[in-house]
Amino acid sequence: MKGTLAQVRSHDRAVQLLMVNQFTINLGFYMLMPYLAAHLSGTLGLAGWVVGLVLGVRNFSQQGMFLVGGTLADRIGYKPLIVAGCALRTLGFATLALVDSLPALLAASAATGLAGALFNPAVRAYLAAGAGERRVEAFALFNVFYQAGILLGPLVGMVLTGVDFRVTCLVSAGIFAVLSVVQIRALPARRGATKTGDGSTEGVLAQWRSILANRPFLLFSAAMTGSYVLSFQVYLALPLEVRRLGGDGGAGTAAVALLFAVSGLSTVLGQTRVTAWCKARMAPGRALTCGLAVLGCAFLPLLAASALPVPDRGAGLWLLAAGPPALAALLLALGTMIAYPFEMDTLVRLSGDRLVATHYGLYNTVCGIGITLGNLLTGAALDAARAAGLAALPWCALLAVGLGCAAAVYGLHRSGRLAERAPQAVAAV
Numbered sequence: 001m002k003g004t005l006a007q008v009r010s011h012d013r014a015v016q017l018l019m020v021n022q023f024t025i026n027l028g029f030y031m032l033m034p035y036l037a038a039h040l041s042g043t044l045g046l047a048g049w050v051v052g053l054v055l056g057v058r059n060f061s062q063q064g065m066f067l068v069g070g071t072l073a074d075r076i077g078y079k080p081l082i083v084a085g086c087a088l089r090t091l092g093f094a095t096l097a098l099v100d101s102l103p104a105l106l107a108a109s110a111a112t113g114l115a116g117a118l119f120n121p122a123v124r125a126y127l128a129a130g131a132g133e134r135r136v137e138a139f140a141l142f143n144v145f146y147q148a149g150i151l152l153g154p155l156v157g158m159v160l161t162g163v164d165f166r167v168t169c170l171v172s173a174g175i176f177a178v179l180s181v182v183q184i185r186a187l188p189a190r191r192g193a194t195k196t197g198d199g200s201t202e203g204v205l206a207q208w209r210s211i212l213a214n215r216p217f218l219l220f221s222a223a224m225t226g227s228y229v230l231s232f233q234v235y236l237a238l239p240l241e242v243r244r245l246g247g248d249g250g251a252g253t254a255a256v257a258l259l260f261a262v263s264g265l266s267t268v269l270g271q272t273r274v275t276a277w278c279k280a281r282m283a284p285g286r287a288l289t290c291g292l293a294v295l296g297c298a299f300l301p302l303l304a305a306s307a308l309p310v311p312d313r314g315a316g317l318w319l320l321a322a323g324p325p326a327l328a329a330l331l332l333a334l335g336t337m338i339a340y341p342f343e344m345d346t347l348v349r350l351s352g353d354r355l356v357a358t359h360y361g362l363y364n365t366v367c368g369i370g371i372t373l374g375n376l377l378t379g380a381a382l383d384a385a386r387a388a389g390l391a392a393l394p395w396c397a398l399l400a401v402g403l404g405c406a407a408a409v410y411g412l413h414r415s416g417r418l419a420e421r422a423p424q425a426v427a428a429v
Contacts, residue, residue: 004272008141014188015130015138018123019145021179025086025119026149028175031157032093032168039165044100054102054109061113063368069114070121070361071204077191078126078357083183085119088112090176097169120364125192125357128348135348136284139341140275144268151264192356207355211362216417217350221366223412224288224343226405228367229374230295230398231336234263237378237394238325241302244386246321255322259329266333274337284342285413289406291339296402298331299395306391335402346418374401 008016040051073081092111099105131138160168202210211217242255278287305324311317351359378394385393412418 004141004144007137007272011134011138011141012130013186014190015127017183017187018127018130019142021082021183022123022142023145023149024175024179026146027153027156028089028093028172028179030150030153031160032096032172034154035157035161035165035168036096039161040105043165046102050102054105057106058109058113059368059372061110062116063113063365063372065114065117066121066361066364066368067208067358068361069117069119070125070357070359070364071207072118073122073125073357073361074192074207074355075204077189078122078129079183079187079189081122081357082119082126082187083180085115085117085122086176086180086183087115088118089115090173090180093169093176094173097166097173117361121357121360124344124360126190128344128356129190129192135345136275136279136341137272139344140271140337143337143340144271147264147267147271151260151268154260192354207358211355211359214350214359216412217347217359217363219412219417220346220350220409221363223405223408224292224363225367225370226374226401227292227295227336227339227343228371229378230298230402231332232371232375233299233378233398234259234329234332236375237382237398238328240382242321242325244321246318255318255325258322258326262326263329263333266330267337270334271337274334275341278338278342283413284346285409285418287342288339288346288418289410289413291335291337291342292402292406292409293335294331294338294402295335296399296404296406298328298335298402299398301325301327301331303392303395303399306395350418 008019037051037055040046040054041048046054069081069085088111092108092115095104095108095111099108127138127142128135157168160171238259239256242259246255278290282290301324305320308320311320347359347363348356378398381394381397385391409418
C-alpha cells in the first residue's frame with residue numbers, strides 16, 4: 001500500500017482529488033443501494049413489481065443518459081458536471097429518506113441514476129486529461145480507490161441500516177453534499193478538446209455523427225461489452241451458485257461475503273503491481289486480450305466443479321459451495337485488473353483526444369445495454385441448466401464469451417485499429 005500511496009502523491013492535485021472523490025462516491029452509493037430493495041419491500045411494504053420498477057428507473061436513467069452527460073461535460077466543462085452529479089445525488093438520496101409515495105420514490109430513483117450519468121464520463125475524461133502520458137497508471141490507481149469504496153460501503157451501510165435505513169440515506173446524502181462543496185472549492189476547472197481542425201465547434205448532432213462514424217471505436221466498444229457481462233457475474237451467477245449449493249443460511253451468507261471480499265481486496269492490494277507488470281511486457285492490445293481471456297477462464301473452476309459429486313452436508317459441501325466461486329471471483333478481479341487501465345487508455349486514443357467524455361458516455365451506454373442483455377441470457381442459461389440437469393452449461397457459455405471477446409480484441413489489435421488516431425482538434429482553453 002505504501003507504493004500505491006507514493007504513486008498517488010506523484011500525480012497532480014486534481015488527479016489525486018478525483019481518486020479520493022471516486023472512493024467517496026462509491027462509499028456513499030454502496031452503503032445505501034444494497035439495502036434499498038429490502039427497505040422498499042419490508043419497511044414500506046411495496047409489491048415486488050414496484051420495487052423492481054423503482055430500481056429499474058434508476059438503472060435506466062443512468063444508462064440512458066450517459067451520452068448526454070458526456071456531451072455536456074465536453075461542451076461546458078468537466079467540473080460543472082461532476083459537481084452537478086454529486087449535488088443531484090445528494091437530493092436523490094435525501095428524498096429516499098423522507099418520502100414513501102411511489103411518484104416521489106420514482107423521482108428520487110431517477111435523480112440518483114441521472115447523477116451517475118452526469119459525473120461518470122466527466123470524471124474519467126478529467127482523469128485522462130490530467131494524467132497525460134501516465135493515463136494507464138492513473139486509471140490503475142483509480143480502480144484501487146473505486147474498488148475500495150465498493151468494499152467498504154456495504155459494511156458501513158450494514159451498521160447504519162441496523163439503526164434505520166433512513167439514517168443510511170441521510171448519511172449518504174451528507175457525503176455527497178460534502179463532496180459537492182469540496183469540488184466546488186478545490187477542483188480546478190478543465191475542459192476537453194471539442195473544436196474541429198479548422199477551429200470551429202460542431203453542433204451536438206454533428207459530434208454524435210462523427211463518433212458513430214468512428215468504426216474502430218464502435219468495434220472496440222462491442223468487443224469489450226463481454227468483459228462487463230463477465231465481471232458482473234460476481235453479483236449474479238456466482239452468488240446464485242453459492243446459494244444453490246450452500247443454501248440460504250449462515251454458511252451460504254458467509255460464502256457469498258467471501259466472494260466480495262476476495263474480489264475487492266485483491267484489486268486494492270494487487271492492481272498497481274499487475275498494471276506495472278503488464279505495461280512493462282505487453283502492448284495495450286495484447287494486455288486487453290490477456291485480460292479478456294482471464295475473464296473467460298475465470299469460469300473454469302466452476303466448470304470443473306460441476307463434474308464433481310455434491311456432498312450431502314458438512315465441510316465438503318461448504319468447500320464446494322465456496323471454493324470454486326471464490327477462485328472464479330479472484331480470476332475475474334485479475335482479468336479486470338489487467339484490462340481496465342488499458343481499456344480506459346485505449347478509449348482516449350481511439351477518440352483522437354477529442355470529445356473524450358462523449359466517447360466515454362456512449363461507451364458506457366453500449367456496455368450497459370450489453371450487461372442487461374448478458375444478465376438476461378445468463379439467468380436463462382442458469383435456469384435451463386437446472387431444469388435439464390446440465391450444471392456445466394452456463395459456465396461453458398461464459399467461457400465462450402470471454403474467449404470470443406478476447407479473439408475480437410486481438411483481431412482489432414493485429415489489424416492496427418487500436419492505434420492512436422491523429423488528433424483532430426486543439427484543446428479548448
